[in-house]
Amino acid sequence: MQTNFTHHQSAHCENGVASNLLKHNGLDISEPMVFGIGSGLFFVYLPFLKVNYAPAISYRPLPGQIFNKLAKRLGLKIKRQKFASEANATKALDHNLKNNIPSGLQVGVYNLSYFPDEYRFHFNAHNLVVYGKTETDYLISDPVMENVTTLTHKELDKVRFAKGAFAPRGQMYYPIQIPEQVDFKSAIVKGIKNTCRDMLAPMPIIGVRGIRFVSKQIRKWPIKNGTKKANHYLAQMVRMQEEIGTGGGGFRFIYAAFLEEASKILENKELENLSKEMTVIGDLWRDFAVEASRVYKNRSTKADVYNTIADQLLYIADQEEIFFKKLKKVIS
Amino acid sequence: MKKEEVPQDKGNLSNINMKELVYATDEKGNYTTALSTGWEPKTIALSNSIDEISERIAVAKEQVENNERSPIYYFMEVSRMDLSILSSYVGMWQWRVKRDFKPENFKGLSDKVLQKYADAFDISINELKNFKTN
Numbered sequence: 411m412q413t414n415f416t417h418h419q420s421a422h423c424e425n426g427v428a429s430n431l432l433k434h435n436g437l438d439i440s441e442p443m444v445f446g447i448g449s450g451l452f453f454v455y456l457p458f459l460k461v462n463y464a465p466a467i468s469y470r471p472l473p474g475q476i477f478n479k480l481a482k483r484l485g486l487k488i489k490r491q492k493f494a495s496e497a498n499a500t501k502a503l504d505h506n507l508k509n510n511i512p513s514g515l516q517v518g519v520y521n522l523s524y525f526p527d528e529y530r531f532h533f534n535a536h537n538l539v540v541y542g543k544t545e546t547d548y549l550i551s552d553p554v555m556e557n558v559t560t561l562t563h564k565e566l567d568k569v570r571f572a573k574g575a576f577a578p579r580g581q582m583y584y585p586i587q588i589p590e591q592v593d594f595k596s597a598i599v600k601g602i603k604n605t606c607r608d609m610l611a612p613m614p615i616i617g618v619r620g621i622r623f624v625s626k627q628i629r630k631w632p633i634k635n636g637t638k639k640a641n642h643y644l645a646q647m648v649r650m651q652e653e654i655g656t657g658g659g660g661f662r663f664i665y666a667a668f669l670e671e672a673s674k675i676l677e678n679k680e681l682e683n684l685s686k687e688m689t690v691i692g693d694l695w696r697d698f699a700v701e702a703s704r705v706y707k708n709r710s711t712k713a714d715v716y717n718t719i720a721d722q723l724l725y726i727a728d729q730e731e732i733f734f735k736k737l738k739k740v741i742s
Numbered sequence: 743m744k745k746e747e748v749p750q751d752k753g754n755l756s757n758i759n760m761k762e763l764v765y766a767t768d769e770k771g772n773y774t775t776a777l778s779t780g781w782e783p784k785t786i787a788l789s790n791s792i793d794e795i796s797e798r799i800a801v802a803k804e805q806v807e808n809n810e811r812s813p814i815y816y817f818m819e820v821s822r823m824d825l826s827i828l829s830s831y832v833g834m835w836q837w838r839v840k841r842d843f844k845p846e847n848f849k850g851l852s853d854k855v856l857q858k859y860a861d862a863f864d865i866s867i868n869e870l871k872n873f874k875t876n
Contacts, residue, residue: 419763421775442765442773462791463824476817520822526758528788532827556761557779647788663743663765667773689767693743699817703783706790 412542414435415512417558421664424470426553427514428477430539432486433472434512437592446475447594447601451661452608453622453636457627462531463574463667464646467633469657470492471608473516473535473576477583481603483597488589490715495569499580503540506584512551514579514639518572520623524552524559529653534576547548594695599741603634605665606738607732618731625723632716640716641706648699658699662692684733691729698722745776753780781794795822806873812848813873814839815864831862 415434420426423442432439445451450559459466474490481488506513519525525532532672542549547560561569568581574646609617624647631640649683651658673681701722705715744765750862761777775841802819818828827838841847842859853867860867 421763460824463794483746531822539772552825554762556763573830573834574823577830642790642794645787647785648783649791652781652787660764663773667765670773685773686771689743696743699783703786735821 411507412549413507413510413512415478415519415539415541415551417539417541418553419556420553421660422450422470423553424473424476424535427537427663428480430551430553431512431514431585432588435588437486437588439482440672442664442668443594444476444480445661445664446605446672447597448478448480449601449604449608451605451665453617453620454616455542455624455627457615460648461650463645465627467647467650469651469661473524473537474581474583477661479601480597481585481602484592484594485589486585486592488583489586490581492581494579496571496580499570500563500567503582504543506582507540507543510586512539514539514583515570516576516578516583517569517577518574520550520572521565522566523561523565524550524555524609532572532574534572534574535734568665576725594675598676602672602737602741606734606741610738618727618734621723621727621730625720625727628716628723630685630721644702644719645706648702651695652699655708658695659692662688662695666692678740684737684740687733687736691733694722694726694729698726745769745774748776748778749781750778751780751782752786753782753785767840808843808846811843812845813870814848815843815861816873817859817865817870821863823862828862832858834858 413434416428416430418430418433420429422440422441425441425448427445428448429439429441434446450470452469454468456466456468477488480486491502493502501658503513503515515538516534518532518535518537518539520530520532521535522530538553539551540548541551541558544560547562548566549558550561550566552559557709564742572578572580611617613619614623623706628640628644631643635643652660669681669688673679673685698719701719705719743765743766745768748764748766759777763775764778766774766776802811802816803833804815804876806816814828818824823831825836825839829839832839840854842851856859856867856870860870863870
């Protein structure tokens with residue numbers, strides 16, 4: 411069985427699944443719109459949590475939040491289910507496919523056989539859509555892939571029940587109700603306000619302050635942990651930042667695209683200017699990644715290089731603080 | 743980022759002909775999308791992680807051969823897991839799993855427990871019991 415689902419590639423998995431599922435249900439919404447209204451831009455530094463033996467830095471909110479916020483702000487209803495047993499999870503998915511409902515799944519990346527081996531890590535916040543089933547395979551639309559692909563029944567079971575942090579527990583979701591009239595204007599305003607609040611939050615580990623905190627830590631890494639570990643931390647940071655559309659530069663460009671689209675819908679010229687400013691900040695993030703990669707590539711042992719990139723990060727934090735304060739003013 | 747600046751470096755994705763989608767501006771400054779084959783800073787970061795893992799695996803292998811640690815520890819590294827991930831896969835406490843890293847504890851494990859570990863690593867019980875690394 412197969413549903414008449416159309417695959418569109420996206421930069422980030424959760425945006426992509428949301429946008430693709432909504433398009434399938436007759437609501438034409440772009441990836442940047444999903445990202446902006448769902449307040450996908452975020453920053454949090456969790457030094458006490460280690461991922462791949464390095465402190466965790468997340469450039470995105472918790473998995474599922476973008477779609478949930480988007481739904482709330484547009485007045486859509488999404489059904490989300492988690493399962494205790496693999497058999498029930500399979501049954502529910504098959505039932506959906508029989509009723510022509512392509513379904514979003516949260517999955518672990520490690521057993522996704524269509525990813526190159528280097529990308530297979532125990533990371534559980536990936537999203538994809540299942541749009542059909544054959545004797546042996548499930549038909550998969552993974553939004554970060556150019557084309558549709560497949561997973562065997564056993565492989566899909568495995569990725570749905572991957573273990574570890576953010577274990578998906580078979581999580582399945584799909585829109586069940588979409589109103590005839592959707593108010594994009596108020597949803598955009600709510601989404602932007604939320605992002606400004608997050609990025610300017612008065613908390614040391616979140617948003618602009620979180621970025622400053624990391625910058626401070628980078629200066630200490632080589633002294634406290636030695637260059638080898640410091641380089642590893644830095645490489646991990648760049649990976650979380652730039653891998654498959656998540657984080658630093660990539661996210662800023664999606665957000666800039668959102669602001670450009672929003673400026674047309676809200677008929678607010680100021681947002682278009684801010685879109686251009688966000689593009690500049692995105693380029694700064696990319697410059698940071700280039701500099702950081704030089705540090706761990708040459709395995710430079712001078713403590714000075716860490717100060718240089720820490721300064722760079724500090725500059726980004728300053729620019730973002732100015733930016734989000736402006737954005738907050740424009741929207742209120 | 744301008745569309746013509748979208749990096750087209752050789753990377754881990756280009757090996758299997760996979761391209762990722764990025765947002766970039768066109769000549770008028772409006773946003774559009776483009777495909778990228780890879781970007782060097784990312785490739786280096788990733789290969790840095792892979793090297794790190796290979797090193798950890800080599801150390802683990804030596805420790806098992808010297809009878810300092812059990813094969814469970816080695817296969818945990820091979821599967822790119824850490825203690826917390828392994829413990830959630832086998833459904834046992836972390837201190838319990840840690841104890842099974844010791845060779846003397848490992849010898850006393852029942853087939854039932856070994857099977858849990860083998861399933862987590864996607865190998866057979868025999869591979870786990872008869873440790874060979876090649």
